[in-house]
Amino acid sequence: MKKVLEVNNLSVSFDTFGGDVKAVRGVNFELSEKETLAIVGESGSGKSVTAQSLMRLIETPPGKFEDGSIKFDGEDIIQKSDKQMENIRGKDISMIFQDPMTSLNPTMTVGKQIAESLIKHQNMSKKEAHNRGIELLKLVGIPNPETRINQYPHQYSGGMRQRAMIAIALACNPKILIADEPTTALDVTIQAQILDLMRGLKEQTGTAIILITHDLGVVANAADRVAVMYGGKVVETGSADEIFYNARHPYTWGLLGSMPKLENSDEELHAIPGSPPDLLDPPKGCPFAARCPYAMKVCENHMPDYTELSDTQKTACWLLDERAPKVEPPESAIVGGSKAND
Amino acid sequence: MIDQREKLLEIKDLKKHFPMAGKTVLKAVDGITFDIYKGETFGLVGESGCGKSTAGRTIMRLYEATEGEVDYQGENVHGKKSAKELKKFNRSMQMIFQDPYASLNPRMTVKDIIAEGIDIHGLAKSKQERLNLVNQLLETVGLNQEHGNRYPHEFSGGQRQRIGIARALAVNPEFIVADEAISALDVSIQAQVVNLMRELQEERGLTYLFIAHDLSMVKHISDRVGVMYLGNMAEVATSDDLYHEPLHPYTQALLSAIPISDPEVERSRERIIIEGDVPSPINPPSGCRFRTRCPLAMDVCAKVEPEWQEYTKDHWVACHLYNDKYNEEHKARQAVKN
Numbered sequence: 001m002k003k004v005l006e007v008n009n010l011s012v013s014f015d016t017f018g019g020d021v022k023a024v025r026g027v028n029f030e031l032s033e034k035e036t037l038a039i040v041g042e043s044g045s046g047k048s049v050t051a052q053s054l055m056r057l058i059e060t061p062p063g064k065f066e067d068g069s070i071k072f073d074g075e076d077i078i079q080k081s082d083k084q085m086e087n088i089r090g091k092d093i094s095m096i097f098q099d100p101m102t103s104l105n106p107t108m109t110v111g112k113q114i115a116e117s118l119i120k121h122q123n124m125s126k127k128e129a130h131n132r133g134i135e136l137l138k139l140v141g142i143p144n145p146e147t148r149i150n151q152y153p154h155q156y157s158g159g160m161r162q163r164a165m166i167a168i169a170l171a172c173n174p175k176i177l178i179a180d181e182p183t184t185a186l187d188v189t190i191q192a193q194i195l196d197l198m199r200g201l202k203e204q205t206g207t208a209i210i211l212i213t214h215d216l217g218v219v220a221n222a223a224d225r226v227a228v229m230y231g232g233k234v235v236e237t238g239s240a241d242e243i244f245y246n247a248r249h250p251y252t253w254g255l256l257g258s259m260p261k262l263e264n265s266d267e268e269l270h271a272i273p274g275s276p277p278d279l280l281d282p283p284k285g286c287p288f289a290a291r292c293p294y295a296m297k298v299c300e301n302h303m304p305d306y307t308e309l310s311d312t313q314k315t316a317c318w319l320l321d322e323r324a325p326k327v328e329p330p331e332s333a334i335v336g337g338s339k340a341n342d
Numbered sequence: 343m344i345d346q347r348e349k350l351l352e353i354k355d356l357k358k359h360f361p362m363a364g365k366t367v368l369k370a371v372d373g374i375t376f377d378i379y380k381g382e383t384f385g386l387v388g389e390s391g392c393g394k395s396t397a398g399r400t401i402m403r404l405y406e407a408t409e410g411e412v413d414y415q416g417e418n419v420h421g422k423k424s425a426k427e428l429k430k431f432n433r434s435m436q437m438i439f440q441d442p443y444a445s446l447n448p449r450m451t452v453k454d455i456i457a458e459g460i461d462i463h464g465l466a467k468s469k470q471e472r473l474n475l476v477n478q479l480l481e482t483v484g485l486n487q488e489h490g491n492r493y494p495h496e497f498s499g500g501q502r503q504r505i506g507i508a509r510a511l512a513v514n515p516e517f518i519v520a521d522e523a524i525s526a527l528d529v530s531i532q533a534q535v536v537n538l539m540r541e542l543q544e545e546r547g548l549t550y551l552f553i554a555h556d557l558s559m560v561k562h563i564s565d566r567v568g569v570m571y572l573g574n575m576a577e578v579a580t581s582d583d584l585y586h587e588p589l590h591p592y593t594q595a596l597l598s599a600i601p602i603s604d605p606e607v608e609r610s611r612e613r614i615i616i617e618g619d620v621p622s623p624i625n626p627p628s629g630c631r632f633r634t635r636c637p638l639a640m641d642v643c644a645k646v647e648p649e650w651q652e653y654t655k656d657h658w659v660a661c662h663l664y665n666d667k668y669n670e671e672h673k674a675r676q677a678v679k680n
Contacts, residue, residue: 042528043499157619158390187389187555189616192599196615214529217558217601220608240605258533259603260562262585268540269562271533275498335604 001032004175004208005054009068012049015061019280023049025232026068031176036202036209038223038240040216040255044276046232047212051178053078054210055093056085072176090117094169098181100161104153110137110164111149114171121172136167140197159190166197173205180212195222216259220244225312228252231277231287233303238313244335248307248315250327251288257332270332286318294319294327350517350549351378351401356410358393358400368624370396372573373410375650376658378517383543383550385564385581387557387596391620393573398519398553402435403428414517433463436510440522442502446494452505453490456480459513479508483538500531507538511546519551524559536563557600561585566656569593572631573623575650578658589659592616592632630662642668 012024024046031037041047052058054070056077070077072093080088094117097103105113114136115129124132130149137145140163153161162182169177179198183191199222202209211222219226219240226243228236228251236249247253257270274291277283283290289299299318307320319327358371371393378384386394399405401412403419412419414431423431436459439445446455456476457466466472477487483504494502503523510518520539524532536559542548554560560567561581568578569592577590588594591614598614616635621627627634633643640662648660662668 042530159619187620188557188599189389189595190619191601192613192615193617195601196613215601216529216603217608220603220605221601223605244603244605254530256603258530260536260558262558262561262597262600262602268537269533271537272530273534275500275531336606 001034003030003032004072005031006071007050007054007068008071010050010053010070011066011068012046012053012058013064013066015064016280020064021279022066022282023232023279024053025279025282027229027232027234029227029234029237031208031210033175033208034202034206036211036222036224038211038213038219038226039229040213040219040226041229042214042276044279045229046279047229048180050229051095051180051210051212054176054178055089055095056080057095087121090169090174091121091172092174093176093178094172094174095178095180096162096165096169096182098184100158100165100185101153103165104161106153109150109152110156110167113164114149114168117168117171132171133167136171137164139170139201140164140167141193142167158186159193162186162190162194163197166194166201170201170205170207174207176210177207178210178212181214182211183218184213184215191218198222216244216255228255231282232279233287233316235286235288235317236313236315238310238315242310242313246309246313247329247333248309248313248320249288249317250292250294250319253329253333254291256335257330270330286316296324347379347382349377350380350415352411352413353377353401354411354413356397356400356412357408358396358405359408362624366624369573369626370623371400372623372626374568374570374573374575376568376575376578378549378551379565380516380549381543381547382565383552383563385560385567386551386553386570387555387560387567388570389555389596389620391572391623392570393623394553394555394570395521397570398437398521398551401551402437402519403431404437429463433459433513434515435517435519436513436515438503438506438510438518438520438523441526442499442506443494443526445506446502448494450493451490452480452492452494452497455494455505456490456508456512459509463513465513475512479512482511482542483508484534498531499527500534503527503535504538507535507542511542514546515548517549517551519553521553522555523552525554525556532559539563557596569596572620572626574631574660575658576632576660580656583657587657589653589657589664590632590661591636591638591663595637630660638663638672640668640671642671 007029010024010027014021027050039047065078111133114133118124118129118132133149134145142148142163183194223240225239227234230251236252254272272291277287285301285303286299289295304316304318306314306316308314318324353376355373355375357373360368362368388394400407407420453476456479457472460466460475466475476490480487480490485504524535552563564581567581567584569576571592577593588597595614595616618635629645630643630648633639642662648662650660653659653664663672
């Protein structure tokens with residue numbers, strides 16, 4: 001499949017009063033057409049900064065691209081001028097955010113907000129843009145689009161606002177849709193509706209999706225491939241099946257183990273002790289070493305290289321070095337097995 | 343064995359209405375009935391706006407009930423009480439809040455935050471005793487004594503929630519309402535806090551009312567679970583029963599909407615996707631409130647409010663499908679459809 005995006009050694013830092021926060025420290029990944037890549041991680045892992053970098057939404061200063069490249073259509077996004085970026089944002093790459101209330105403009109009707117990018121990027125007339133807006137609202141499943149298009153965001157419910165955001169993002173048939181925690185603020189029943197909608201749209205329009213989330217359930221539902229981020233780095237990446245059934249990084253194990261399973265509730269949750277590293281002064285070695293139950297001396301001082309476990313799976317962990325002791329994943333991290341009990 | 347359980351709280355037809363502009367009334371909680379047993383964790387779930395937080399707050403008398411009763415060890419919480427009686431009662435019920443950033447006073451040291459209840463209730467006779475109590479509490483929740491001298495902003499979300507728990511424990515309560523206490527935390531930290539709450543329950547015999555929208559976490563932590571929809575209780579059952587045999591169509595839809603962290607299961611799963619949004623509690627639908635989104639709604643559902651019945655032992659539900667009178671109608675309809 002054709003690659004639409006290649007991110008190489010992306011490094012982003014922020015100048016703060018306390019010093020440079022190294023939020024993203026050498027991130028690599030690719031995205032192919034019609035693919036959904038999930039970027040998973042906890043708050044502070046750098047997943048949102050990575051996403052915002054792809055659209056150059058990082059304000060510079062205080063933000064700074066320290067290193068690396070983001071190749072879109074063969075050209076580096078980081079090198080583009082602001083003017084050039086305006087032609088990419090909303091047209092080739094668009095984004096939906098976590099909180100639809102704060103990311104929609106409360107003083108503009110939803111219709112005007114959809115029309116904005118159509119008029120700018122596709123030179124549509126106001127009338128054409130209005131009609132296309134109605135089509136888009138219909139596409140994302142908003143009832144009575146003819147009336148709804150003239151309403152303001154506060155007249156929409158939470159789920160409908162998120163649908164409207166998706167309609168705006170899809171207006172110009174982008175090649176890449178970045179969804180930053182698109183369902184986190186929504187109730188589960190609405191979340192199920194939105195995930196369903198995104199899957200359907202991907203099949204219809206062929207847009208590649210980058211899904212930023214911390215919810216492994218959402219990942220299992222929607223992702224083809226997964227990148228697990230921790231402390232500003234991608235520690236493991238692979239197909240969804242590889243990450244859930246054959247993870248090799250202790251942090252991925254920890255994440256899988258700390259999710260409550262619906263089938264059995266008697267055992268204790270496998271919490272990861274401690275808290276994430278301070279990226280003002282990131283650890284020299286593996287960022288997870290301080291919380292890792294298998295940490296060795298080498299982990300503290302040297303960042304491990306990626307070990308290629310398959311064509312798609314890459315893991316950065318010293319345990320995969322041939323000199324390291326063999327460690328099997330803990331039972332808590334094993335997904336499936338008990339699923340036949342209903 | 344189950345019948346020997348001691349009821350700690352009996353909630354009887356509890357209602358909490360808020361007057362709105364004009365003459366409208368927002369019926370946040372509109373007649374819920376259930377018991378909470380001593381030493382158990384009762385989970386309360388539902389979507390935003392279903393009234394679960396209002397229910398929790400009304401049970402604690404943070405809100406005055408509009409109607410109905412909350413009996414705590416046989417005594418009505420909302421009955422007439424002198425300031426002294428109220429104080430005693432307040433000591434036995436504590437709350438842990440959702441937002442660990444907003445619920446701790448940023449201008450007080452952690453030590454003083456935790457000791458506030460100790461001071462109010464005069465539980466420490468000397469400064470030294472107060473300090474000892476605080477240090478013990480800090481240790482209980484997995485923090486250091488030295489943390490007591492710091493301010494809330496110096497802590498991470500998970501640590502702040504531990505401080506909130508220490509504050510709640512300071513007055514030796516019997517009953518703790520945890521309102522979305524872990525929702526704002528990262529998954530790996532959520533697990534830490536949940537495990538801590540479980541340990542404390544075993545050590546101190548605490549009873550929890552655990553309010554959350556995350557059904558899988560509620561299922562994990564609770565002995566019994568209540569599902570609320572638009573101010574009403576739809577179903578109450580032990581968490582195993584609720585998961586394996588959900589009766590109410592809303593519970594079924596809610597369970598089926600939770601994404602499970604297993605790609606194979608997700609690929610093969612049939613979802614019940616319920617359409618639309620939760621209606622407004624100012625003007626809720628007549629009859630059963632879920633009927634506007636219910637895939638199995640019948641004619642009767644718009645006319646008659648379903649009865650709250652114990653359908654099987656310890657499994658309560660409010661749905662006409664489980665009423666023999668109306669169930670025939672349902673069967674007939676299904677037959678026509680097929």
